[in-house]
Amino acid sequence: MATYTLPELPYDYSALAPVISGEIIELHHDKHHAAYVKGANDTLEQLEEARSKDQWGSVNGLEKNLAFHLSGHILHSIYWQNMSGDGGGEPLDKDGVGELAEAITESFGSFDRFKAQLSKASATTQGSGWGVLAFEPLSGRLIVEQVYDHQGNVGQGSIPILVFDAWEHAFYLQYRNQKVDFIEAMWKVVNWQDVAARYAAAKERATGLLLVP
Ligand code: FE
Numbered sequence: 402m403a404t405y406t407l408p409e410l411p412y413d414y415s416a417l418a419p420v421i422s423g424e425i426i427e428l429h430h431d432k433h434h435a436a437y438v439k440g441a442n443d444t445l446e447q448l449e450e451a452r453s454k455d456q457w458g459s460v461n462g463l464e465k466n467l468a469f470h471l472s473g474h475i476l477h478s479i480y481w482q483n484m485s486g487d488g489g490g491e492p493l494d495k496d497g498v499g500e501l502a503e504a505i506t507e508s509f510g511s512f513d514r515f516k517a518q519l520s521k522a523s524a525t526t527q528g529s530g531w532g533v534l535a536f537e538p539l540s541g542r543l544i545v546e547q548v549y550d551h552q553g554n555v556g557q558g559s560i561p562i563l564v565f566d567a568w569e570h571a572f573y574l575q576y577r578n579q580k581v582d583f584i585e586a587m588w589k590v591v592n593w594q595d596v597a598a599r600y601a602a603a604k605e606r607a608t609g610l611l612l613v614p
Contacts, residue, residue: 416486434477440470472551485592498597508543522547523565535559536603562599
């Protein structure tokens with residue numbers, strides 16, 4: 402049985418239009434995300450085979466593949482939940498997300514400065530990558546990370562709670578080369594309730610996890 406499975410979208414393909422077209426969401430979920438799920442499962446199988454035969458020459462490449470595909474699967478799984486056709490606005494305007502709004506202000510100075518930092522981090526990815534808002538459990542702060550591909554340039558242990566896919570497959574059919582416009586539009590579909598739930602869970606379960614006793 403496969404270890405990882407493709408999660409169903411929490412909405413119809415066209416639910417995020419006009420910010421993201423149904424065609425993009427269908428391809429992105431059914432083809433791109435599905436490929437990462439398959440890649441992660443295939444790599445686990447290949448590692449099992451390598452272990453069973455005591456053949457270690459492929460381990461270096463397989464570990465790289467595992468990090469890439471598994472991270473792609475995890476980030477996309479969060480990405481779909483982070484968006485909603487009823488999303489957008491600022492967290493302070495929404496019900497039940499006060500704690501997240503406070504944490505953003507504490508960690509970044511203001512919502513506007515946080516928004517500018519995450520927008521810039523997303524839009525200035527070189528090649529393929531993501532802009533990520535993450536809970537950092539050692540400090541208990543929120544930080545923005547600019548992720549290379551799906552797995553690089555990450556502070557170990559940080560937990561992604563809001564992710565902007567800045568790969569060309571996320572926007573090119575609709576926005577062509579205008580990545581900045583796509584990232585700006587993304588703010589109109591952010592599901593702050595989902596981000597707040599992720600923040601609360603990360604804070605409750607992970608704070609102090611990495612502290613050396
Ligand atoms: Fe993607």
